[in-house]
Amino acid sequence: MKHASGLAITLFVAWLLWSGHTAILLVTLGAGSSLLVVWLLHHLGILDPQGQPLHLLLDIARYLPWLLREVVRSNLDVARRILSRDPPISPCVTRIKAMQKTPLGQVIFANSITLTPGTLSLRVRDGYVVVHALTREAGEALQDGEMNRRVLRLEGETP
Amino acid sequence: MTLLLHTLSWPLLLAGAAFCIIGGIGLFRLPDFYTRIHAAGITDTLGAALILIGLALQAEELLVVIKLALVLAFLFFSSPACTHALARAAFSHGLRPLLQDQCFDESFASDYVNWVNEETEEEPTSAS
Numbered sequence: 001m002k003h004a005s006g007l008a009i010t011l012f013v014a015w016l017l018w019s020g021h022t023a024i025l026l027v028t029l030g031a032g033s034s035l036l037v038v039w040l041l042h043h044l045g046i047l048d049p050q051g052q053p054l055h056l057l058l059d060i061a062r063y064l065p066w067l068l069r070e071v072v073r074s075n076l077d078v079a080r081r082i083l084s085r086d087p088p089i090s091p092c093v094t095r096i097k098a099m100q101k102t103p104l105g106q107v108i109f110a111n112s113i114t115l116t117p118g119t120l121s122l123r124v125r126d127g128y129v130v131v132h133a134l135t136r137e138a139g140e141a142l143q144d145g146e147m148n149r150r151v152l153r154l155e156g157e158t159p
Numbered sequence: 160m161t162l163l164l165h166t167l168s169w170p171l172l173l174a175g176a177a178f179c180i181i182g183g184i185g186l187f188r189l190p191d192f193y194t195r196i197h198a199a200g201i202t203d204t205l206g207a208a209l210i211l212i213g214l215a216l217q218a219e220e221l222l223v224v225i226k227l228a229l230v231l232a233f234l235f236f237s238s239p240a241c242t243h244a245l246a247r248a249a250f251s252h253g254l255r256p257l258l259q260d261q262c263f264d265e266s267f268a269s270d271y272v273n274w275v276n277e278e279t280e281e282e283p284t285s286a287s
Contacts, residue, residue, distance in 0.1 A: 082185035114239035117200035
């Protein structure tokens, strides 16, 4: 029930923001369609906490600034390499053990890897992420595991 | 106030455009599919983010700012997902990354060949 109402509120807020309408009739229709979607999801049996990790919102907000800094840093690094004469790259494939327990945590980890240019997750399976790195250093930085630990901490407080 | 916002937003827009172009240059300069993906990553992370932030500073309504922020948020969720899908599809259909010699960490070097075989068997390439 908590997830259902959370989802309904999220959908309705999204509807309000996108449409920008305030007329009573339209708002009612918007609320109605949000409820319809929630009912359909419930009916299909796919209304689960994983699809809507509200409990992670705060932790994600704490993780995001660090991730953004990493994204900017790796962007500058890759951009510099592209622009230098004879790009200094050393493409690598490496395998990293994801410390996260839940599938969601591992997805966040793999997504964070891909989001930072210079590293790209090829495959996530059996708790391992196979990563293609543009440079050896980028791969080694991932092996150091700071991102891994931060995502683990993000996931940590969930039941 | 308008002047201030414009002086803030134009450098962001220009920097964003510059990063998009650098990403494009990277597509040409880097040697293979997998390395080029990294170049494309510049365009859809920093390039897109700077342009959207620059546009948000020019917006006249708060609602527009919120929408741009949401666009940015969706981009940050969807672009790694499709980059991953692209790379995985390429890999399981037999495209191998160009690698530098001895580029694996010790533990994976011996497993790499097995892993490659497994990945390719799992999703057989279409008859051709």
